[in-house]
Amino acid sequence: MKIQGRHCERPAYVYMRQSTPWQVIEHRESTERQYHLREHALELGWPASRVEVIDGDQGRSGSTAAHRSGFQRLLTEVGMDRVGIVLMLEASRLARSNSDSSRSAVGRHTSRTHLYEGRWNKARKGLLQFPLPVGYVHGADGDRGLDPDVQVRERLAYLFAFFRRHGVVRSVVRELKREGLDLPTRVTSRDG
Numbered sequence: 001m002k003i004q005g006r007h008c009e010r011p012a013y014v015y016m017r018q019s020t021p022w023q024v025i026e027h028r029e030s031t032e033r034q035y036h037l038r039e040h041a042l043e044l045g046w047p048a049s050r051v052e053v054i055d056g057d058q059g060r061s062g063s064t065a066a067h068r069s070g071f072q073r074l075l076t077e078v079g080m081d082r083v084g085i086v087l088m089l090e091a092s093r094l095a096r097s098n099s100d101s102s103r104s105a106v107g108r109h110t111s112r113t114h115l116y117e118g119r120w121n122k123a124r125k126g127l128l129q130f131p132l133p134v135g136y137v138h139g140a141d142g143d144r145g146l147d148p149d150v151q152v153r154e155r156l157a158y159l160f161a162f163f164r165r166h167g168v169v170r171s172v173v174r175e176l177k178r179e180g181l182d183l184p185t186r187v188t189s190r191d192g
Contacts, residue, residue: 003044003085010084012041015074016055017088030089031058033121037087046084089117134184152184159183 016034023030034055041051054070077083122128132138135156137147147153158181163172176183 007084008045008047008050010050010082011077012044012046012051012085012087013074013077013083014038014041014051014053015057015070015086015088016053017057017068017070029118029121033118034089036121037089041085041087044085050084131186134186147184149184155181155184 014034014037016031016037018030035053038051038053042048054074057068057070074083074086078086119128132144135147135152136144139145159172159176162175163169166172
């Protein structure tokens with residue numbers, strides 16, 4: 001359904017929720033993206049005075065609607081047909097139980113979409129980083145350079161030279177197995 005003038009005459013609601021206080025603290029990117037939905041409503045044609053952000057349910061589980069006054073208010077407004085649009089990152093932010101969410105008749109987005117959008121948001125801000133390929137490291141000054149480990153550099157040089165000679169990855173793998181050589185790997189840790 002296309003947005004029409006009659007939709008913009010009613011309020012646009014941005015519903016925000018993260019399930020636990022820990023998520024609110026640790027997933028600030030998600031909170032920021034949810035607040036950004038207000039600007040999206042403006043882009044869609046709603047006047048600022050008719051865009052309302054409901055963020056009082058932050059840090060509250062979606063297992064029940066009983067203690068989420070924002071969700072209760074949103075359901076009441078939708079039920080009374082006084083809403084032009086509801087914006088949220090994903091419908092699971094509304095409720096986990098079918099009895100709570102079926103009343104709002106909202107579909108679910110997948111976790112994959114949620115993560116994808118988070119990645120794009122970081123990219124837009126220039127904050128998205130990917131790990132460097134094996135054989136390269138970040139220097140103290142932030143520059144990238146060759147791995148200082150001689151064994152890593154030599155193994156990669158051997159691998160690429162063999163590939164240039166034979167041009168077939170399967171042959172490279174077979175040769176590495178025959179020689180009893182492993183490929184260098186980067187060990188990462190999320191500790192600390």
